[in-house]
Amino acid sequence: MRATVLWGAVVIAATMTSISACTAGPPEDAASPSESAPAADGAECPDGTSEAEALCVADTDEARAAADVVRSVFESESLGSVIIGVWRAGDPLLVGALGETLTGVPATVDMHHRTGNVGHSMVETVLLQQVEKGTVALDDPLSKYLPDLPSADQITIDMVAHSTSGYQQYTIVPEFQSKLYEDPFARWDIDDVIAYGVDGGPMYTPGTDWNFSDTNILILAQVLEVATGTPIADLVQEGIFDPLGMDETTSPANAYLPDPILHAYTGERGVWEEATFWEPSWTSFAGGWGSTQDDLRTLIEAVGTGALLSDESHEMQLAPTSVGLGTNTDERYYGMGISVVNDWLLTAPGLQGYHASVGYLRDQELTVVIYFTTTPEYDTSNRSTLLFEPLSAILAPENAVDLG
Structure with missing residues (x-):
């Protein structure tokens, strides 16, 4: 078991990789694209798109090329489901879902799922709002x-916010991993989680280096x-959901997700099993939120x-202050709760x-929002940007992302 780290540190998944030794379990077979649903049950394709092989696609060469990539990767990489949305200036280029959430139940674009560390940008945005208020x-x-x-x-609040506090990523601590996998349904006290990340104090003199750490969030x-x-x-x-109308996003207070649900499966514990309702309190406000494609599009x-911020705060959130520290470069660096990559x-x-x-x-x-689940045959060495990288090359060639 080990933490999943993408290209050193700047885009990172705040969880463990899957263990390769898996046994088959539901869903036994991923649905083919033709068996999937292009939109929510009973919904038609968004204006400006039409259904093409289970996806809603705009009548442009780039949209068709993007759809071809999604279908190809879905099949070749043994994905279980994909929910995808691509928009330019508010107009949909590609929206839809492939695969199944449960055996015989197609995935749809309105399904709820865990967000992962998209939650970092929420907490950092609220921090900057409170800075503006003088709190x-x-x-x-x-x-x-x-x-x-x-x-x-x-350590200053700025160091915590910019991941230069020196506190380690708690998910890499072997004792934490063992306890998490012993009972993934157990509730965690946040003080106990933080204790794993701060044990032993900062790894370096605060403010002199950088490391990705959910502990900071x-x-x-x-x-x-x-x-x-x-x-x-x-x-x-009050600071994000209400002004943005994010009515489908739920707090990580417990494992509840509203219907409809995109079910997820993993081999992290050495057996292929459903993980949809594993207790999210260990990741809490860093990554345990539940949400949907539409809400995450609105957020990003x-x-x-x-x-949601003043111009000064917005500039501060995205400023390249981490460049030269850790793995951060001019082309790939971590701001306040969000990576900037090309x-x-x-x-x-x-x-x-x-x-x-989510980009x-x-x-x-x-705007690109992609969530996918996998099958036992999936290669766990793949990055979460498996689909995003080839799509970025089609949609914005000069800003193509390659994290290899």
């Missing part, structure tokens, strides 16, 4: 809010609760345009059987 200052010492954390007097959530006296779930609801576009704003999580790419290219107003 928190980025140069505040962490000790002002959480004095009991190791080296809290040497969980700490930021606690800082915001202490500073405001308001639960982080309420801050996200808001992050990309700065709709000008794409990109998150590529993997969580409990869900694999995803926005600002100068083209190009």
Whole structure:
């Protein structure tokens, strides 16, 4: 068992990779594209598209080429299901779903699923909103809010927000992994989760290096609760979900997902099994949210345009301050809760059987939301950007993403 890390550190899945030794289980066979649903049950294709081999596709060469890639990868890489949406300037180029959520039940675009570390951008956005209000200052010492954390007097809120605190990624700690896999339905106390990440103190002098760490996001959530006296779930609801109308996104308070549900499967524990309702409290506000294609499209576009922040805060969220630290370069760097890869704003999580790419290219107003599940035959060495990378080469050749 080990943490899934993509191209060193800048786009990272905050969970473990699947173990290769799997036994067959449901769904036994992925549906062929012709058996899948292009949209929600009973829904027609969006205006400007028409159904073509189970996907809603615009009448353009690039849209048809993108659809061909999705169908090809779905078949060749043994995926169980794919939910995909591509829009340029608000117009749909490609929307649809392939495969099955359960045996005999087609996947549809309105299905709910775990988000993975898309949650980072939510927490960081709320942080910047509170900075604008004067509730928190980025140069505040962490000790002002959480004095009991190791080296809290040497770490600023800005360091936590930019992943330069030195606190390690808790999912790579063997003791954490063992406990998680012993009972994936057990509830976790966030203080216990954070303890795995801060044990032993910072890995380097705070502010001098960079490492991806969900630990930082969980700490930021606690800082915001202490500073405001308001639960982080309420801050996200008021600061993000309400103004954006994200009515289909649910908190990680428990394993509940509303119907319809995209079921996920994994071999992480050495046997192929369903993981849809594994308890998400271990990842909490970093990655345990439930959501849909439409809501995540709304979110990434808001992050990309700065709709929820002042111009100054928006610039700060995407600034290349991490370049030169860790694995960050001018072409691939981590901002505040979001990666910037060849000008794409990109998150590529993997969580409990869900694999995803959520991206926005600002100068083209190009949005891509992809979530997929797998079968026992899937090659677990693949990246979560398995579909996103070839699609980016078709949709925006000058901004193609290659994380190999």
